[in-house]
Amino acid sequence: MESQLVLHSFRRTTGNSFSNGPAPPPPPATNPTPTPTPMPQRPALPSSNDNNGPSGSGSKHSKLQGGAIAGIVICLLVLGAMFAFFVIKRKSWKLSRGRDPEQKEPLSPLASGFKQMKSIKIISTTGKDQFQKTVSMSLKPPTKIDLHKSFDENDLTTKSVTRKISLSSIKIPAYTVADLQIATGSFSADHFISEGSFGRVFRAQFNDQKVLAVKKINFSAFPGYPSDLFIELVANISRLNHPNLAELVGYCAEHGQCLLVYEFYQNGSLCDLLNLVDDQSKPLSWSSRVKIALGSARALEYLHETCSPSVIHKNFKSSNILLDNELNPHLSDSGYGDLIPNQEFQESEENSGYRAPEVAMSGQYSLKSDVYSFGVVMLELLTGRKPFDRSRPRSEQSLVRWAAPQLHDIDALDQMVDPALQGLYHSKSLSRFADAIALCVQAEPEFRPPMSEVVQSLVRLVQRANMTRMSSSESYTRRDRESGDCAV
Numbered sequence: 001m002e003s004q005l006v007l008h009s010f011r012r013t014t015g016n017s018f019s020n021g022p023a024p025p026p027p028p029a030t031n032p033t034p035t036p037t038p039m040p041q042r043p044a045l046p047s048s049n050d051n052n053g054p055s056g057s058g059s060k061h062s063k064l065q066g067g068a069i070a071g072i073v074i075c076l077l078v079l080g081a082m083f084a085f086f087v088i089k090r091k092s093w094k095l096s097r098g099r100d101p102e103q104k105e106p107l108s109p110l111a112s113g114f115k116q117m118k119s120i121k122i123i124s125t126t127g128k129d130q131f132q133k134t135v136s137m138s139l140k141p142p143t144k145i146d147l148h149k150s151f152d153e154n155d156l157t158t159k160s161v162t163r164k165i166s167l168s169s170i171k172i173p174a175y176t177v178a179d180l181q182i183a184t185g186s187f188s189a190d191h192f193i194s195e196g197s198f199g200r201v202f203r204a205q206f207n208d209q210k211v212l213a214v215k216k217i218n219f220s221a222f223p224g225y226p227s228d229l230f231i232e233l234v235a236n237i238s239r240l241n242h243p244n245l246a247e248l249v250g251y252c253a254e255h256g257q258c259l260l261v262y263e264f265y266q267n268g269s270l271c272d273l274l275n276l277v278d279d280q281s282k283p284l285s286w287s288s289r290v291k292i293a294l295g296s297a298r299a300l301e302y303l304h305e306t307c308s309p310s311v312i313h314k315n316f317k318s319s320n321i322l323l324d325n326e327l328n329p330h331l332s333d334s335g336y337g338d339l340i341p342n343q344e345f346q347e348s349e350e351n352s353g354y355r356a357p358e359v360a361m362s363g364q365y366s367l368k369s370d371v372y373s374f375g376v377v378m379l380e381l382l383t384g385r386k387p388f389d390r391s392r393p394r395s396e397q398s399l400v401r402w403a404a405p406q407l408h409d410i411d412a413l414d415q416m417v418d419p420a421l422q423g424l425y426h427s428k429s430l431s432r433f434a435d436a437i438a439l440c441v442q443a444e445p446e447f448r449p450p451m452s453e454v455v456q457s458l459v460r461l462v463q464r465a466n467m468t469r470m471s472s473s474e475s476y477t478r479r480d481r482e483s484g485d486c487a488v
Contacts, residue, residue: 170231172238175252180204180214180259187216194269197315197351198336203264212249213265217258230258237335240307244299246322246332265330267323270377274318274384283418286425287465288327289381290433294458295329296321300374301451303334304367314340314365316373317354317387318380340365353387353399357443368445374454375440379403382433384418400441407434426468432461 183204184191193201199218205211217230234251237260250261267273270292273284284292303311314337322330352360356372359365376387379399385392387399396402406412410427413434417425436457439449 170235170238170251172234172248173250175250175259175261177252177254177257177259179206180252180261183212184214187214194319196319196333198333198339204261211264213262215260215262217260219258233335233338234260236338240303240311240335242299242302242306244295244329244331245302245334246330262332263330265322265324267325267327269319270321270323270329270380271318273323274380275386283420284327284381286421286429290429290458290462290465291327292321292323292329293378293381293433294455294462296331296377297374297451297455297458299329299331299334300370301455304370304451310367311335312337312365312367313370313373315351316370316377317351318377321377337365356445358445366445367450368448371440371448371451371454372442372445374451375437375448376400378433378437378440382418382430382437383416384420404438404441407438426465428468429461429465432457432464436461 181187183206184202187200187202191202191204193203193213195201196215199216202214202216203211204214217233219226219230230253234248234253237248240248246265247263248260249263252259252261276283300313300316303313311334313331313334315333316331320332322332324330354373354376356369359369376399379385380387383399383403385399389397389399403416406416410431413430414427417423417430436454439447440454442448
């Protein structure tokens with residue numbers, strides 16, 4: 001009973017803290033104490049269990065109100081964090097494009113406020129509850145930027161860097177301009193030899209009686225190739241080494257001059273020998289023509305299949321085949337391919353006669369376009385005609401168009417042969433030579449053979465010709481012995 005009275009007294013003193021109604025009146029023996037005016041509250045949401053809210057409904061309503069307020073605060077703080085993120089990112093972008101107004105030195109893209117990672121803690125307290133949220137924002141750029149690389153906004157790919165060639169890597173001697181001027185008579189007309197696609201060639205005679213050829217490279221004809229890369233050109237050419245290539249023996253890079261010094265070849269170019277107007281000069285024999293074709297083929301085979309990477313000549317023609325005293329061919333202008341862009345550098349009739357069809361259409365050179373040009377030179381050796389000759393009838397002006405359909409016709413082939421040979425050739429050798437030409441000058445580049453196959457076909461031709469010559473010599477000797485005409 002006593003315990004019940006105590007419990008009853010406790011309830012009357014504390015009141016129902018879970019009820020939303022007014023507190024009960026004090027006992028009559030005591031004076032009423034003023035109570036604070038209750039704050040206006042949002043109406044509680046109805047409970048799914050009791051619409052009138054019996055004992056305990058006030059607690060649920062209070063928690064729901066606190067959760068709603070906390071949610072609103074969190075949303076506002078998250079929005080504020082996002083706004084701060086974009087402000088920081090925009091400021092970083094401005095700093096990366098210009099100068100920070102608070103700094104004296106311009107900022108680099110990596111020093112413009114980028115951080116690896118930022119964490120923003122959002123803490124909210126409402127009543128007795130505490131809410132905490134961590135928002136992580138990555139302010140790191142998507143890719144690592146190398147400040148030492150050159151790039152623009154739209155291209156982050158690595159760009160090629162011009163290689164610096166050391167002069168110590170060049171093993172050939174360097175001449176002075178003064179030495180070459182003395183040797184060429186200040187590049188006078190008396191020492192002038194010829195003018196090619198890349199410049200003029202002069203004969204240089206030194207005090208020790210040694211004769212060389214000096215080529216003055218004319219870079220103004222190649223605006224896409226700066227003259228300051230001349231040393232790289234020299235280094236590339238000096239690395240080429242083959243007995244059928246014109247030998248580079250020196251260079252000069254002084255006072256803006258770009259000069260290449262070569263061995264001098266006494267018999268000039270194949271073009272000159274095939275187009276002689278001097279009746280006293282002896283024309284090239286058939287065996288000499290085959291020899292020249294084979295040596296030139298070996299030079300191209302070396303450039304295409306031995307050099308790594310392969311070297312495309314791009315300017316193979318009879319005027320670039322130089323002949324020594326024994327009529328051995330030496331291909332000049334090798335290694336100049338970088339000077340020639342993928343478009344025709346000269347619209348001359350001479351060069352147009354050597355161009356493969358795909359080069360004439362697209363300007364794209366390849367190993368197979370060199371093979372085509374080689375076939376044109378073989379046609380020159382066979383017929384003695386120029387690749388393009390406007391003085392002839394229209395149907396015969398282009399050598400390839402005129403000759404290609406007749407290469408497999410024996411009767412027509414005999415009519416095509418250079419009259420200067422005067423019939424001094426073997427018919428089978430002529431036919432095999434024409435077969436090699438037909439393969440090289442095909443219109444489709446994929447059907448043209450590699451130069452190694454061309455070399456092998458010409459080697460077999462020479463071997464068979466030698467065997468035929470030996471058998472003919474033996475038959476003549478046997479016949480002379482039987483007739484008794486042989487000297488004892």
